[in-house]
Every structure is written in C-alpha cells, then in structure tokens.
Amino acid sequence: MLLSYHARSAALSERNRRRIQREGVTMSGSIVWTEAEIQTLHQFPSNLQVHERLPHRTIKAIEHQRRKQSLSRKIHWWTAAEISKLRRMYPRCSKEEICATFPHATWNSIKHAALRHSFRREKPPYKPTGHPAIDQIRAKCYAIGWSLVDLDLEAKTRGYFAHGCLRSKGPNYKAIHRALNVLQGRISIEWVEER
Template sequence: MARERIAKTGMAPGGHPVWTDREMALLAVIFPDYKRAVAVLQRRTYSAVKCRARSMGLTDCRHSWTGAEVSRIRRLFPTADKKTLTAAFPGIPLHKVYAKAGHIGVHRKRRQFKPTGIPSIDQIRGRAFQLNVSMVDLDAMAKTNCYFQKGNWHTGNIKYKAIGRATEALDGLLAVRWKDQV
C-alpha cells in the first residue's frame, strides 16, 4: 500500500521527493564534487547528496570501532610494521588504523637513528636517542644551527666544532686516539 502511494506520488512518507534513476546517474558522474551536485540536482540538499552517495557505494562507509579492535591497536600499533597492521585489521584501510591510533593517543615507538659511518656522529646520535633528545633539540642545545637535523656529513662536510659542542651539550667527553697507539 505504502509502496504504491510512493510510486504514484513520487514522494517519500516524509514529503521528500524519491531519487530518480537520472538523478543517481548524474550524481555518479559528478561525484565527488558535492557542491556541483547540489547545483545540478536542484531539489536535493547537500546532506541528501552525501547520504545518497554513501548509499550508492561511491564513498567509504565509516567504520565503527569495537572495543576488541581498539585493544588490538593499543597492543600492536607501537611496534608492528605496516604488513602486520594490514593483516590484523582486514578490510580497514591502513590510514584509518593510523587515524584511530592518533585519536586514542597511541604512538609508534621511536626508531633508532640510522648509522652514518662516522663514529663520533653515530655516538652523538646514539646518546641523543638514549636521552630522548631530537636532532632539533640537539642543534638548539649545541647552538649548531641545523647541522644535526640536515645531516650534511655524508657529503664529507664534517664540522668538528659542532661535534665538540654536541658532545659537551650531551655531557660527554672528547678523546683523541693516535693511530700508532691503537
């Protein structure tokens, strides 16, 4: 009875016009430009267009996180690699897992700095990691501008003054070893 009335009048019980095949085809072509879709589909509101796009499968559905999934994020996220996270949350895009982890305040575990091949710089960077000091903070403490942030030492640009200042800032001592006494 109700379906016959809707088909006859072209209006839903709430008084809104029923979506026609032509309107849905236009929305599929115009998507994802919602503002343009509202302009073309004059009898549709912005919310109606977004809702119809979601029901047509044009957009990703919003995922409702369960307590078990949140617990799994808290357990795995700090140390797991991307492959493990993808396997642990099948059907959920990785960017949504990262967004949820940020929302609940779970962060990735800090990774050790990559070795440079220059022992003194590697020791300074290792000590900074132990003390939880970033390269930005190290440059500020040692007053070395951006020397440790930018890492120009791979070009052979080793600044011994910066190494000395960083060693002093991290409460270290510099020692000289002679090749014939090693």
C-alpha cells in the same frame, strides 16, 4: 482527527505514486531511478564511476540512492578490544602487520584511530652518515630520546646536527666537541699499526 482525513491522505498518496510511476518524474521534477540505473549502482563501487555512466545524475543523488539501496560503506565503530590491540601493536609493528590485524580498516583510518587515542609510533633510528663520531652522537641522542634539534639547542651548534652535518666539506670538529661535552662523552684515538 477524523478517520476520513487519514483515508483521504492515503488515497492521495496512492494516486501520486501511480502518477510518478506512469510519468517517470517525481513531484519535484526529478527523474525516477530505473532498474538499469540501479544495476549500474550495483556494478561499480565508486560514485565517480557511476557518474561517468550516468552523467544526468549528480554525485549527491548517487550517494543518496546508494544509501537507499544499502550499498554505502558501513561505518565501523572501534571496540575496546580493538583499541587495546592497537595500543600494543601501533608503536612497534610494521604497517603491513597492523593492516592484516584490522582488515576492516584502511591505513588512514587506523592512523586516525591511533591519533584519537594518542598512540604514537616509535621513531626510527637515525640513518648512518658514514662518519663514526657523528653516528655515535646520533645513536646516543636516539637512546636518550633527544632530537637533533634538542642537541643543537643544548650544544649551541646552530643547526649543525639537525640540518645535515656533512653537507659542508667535512665534519665540524668544534661542533662535535660541543656535542660531546653536552652528552658527557669523550673522544678516543685508535692508532692503526703498520705492518
């Protein structure tokens, strides 16, 4: 290509830039961003807050201008060391401890990173029901890694343990007996001595 062709294109581009600055409208008809509008972008972190103050700008236009101004949120790439630390902490540590260790990430992004790497949180123990026999059966299921649905399937108790065992009038001793047979347990009776 000839050098004159490039010189002509550069001159045309410069003329167009001057025309856009003079008229305040781009070649496609969009309004040029003013300094006041760019200051609004710097003042408010949320695109919706900016859109409330600048209703003539679309959300997409605001996002695009944020990227041009380098104001958009930076994407964090998890390093191998962070993944290793997350693997150790995620199953047992509290949500607050994990968020404090990874200040660059929200709890949702931490959960997504853990899910991506197949990390699971330890299941909390079952809540006590107030009935000692049922509480001990539930504690045994937790210790061997069974869910209450597994117990119902093995003991053929039709969802008694999984769906709230004490919602009826009282404990179902037949279901408790079946669960004890499956878990290989025994019932012992303790007599209270009268004084």
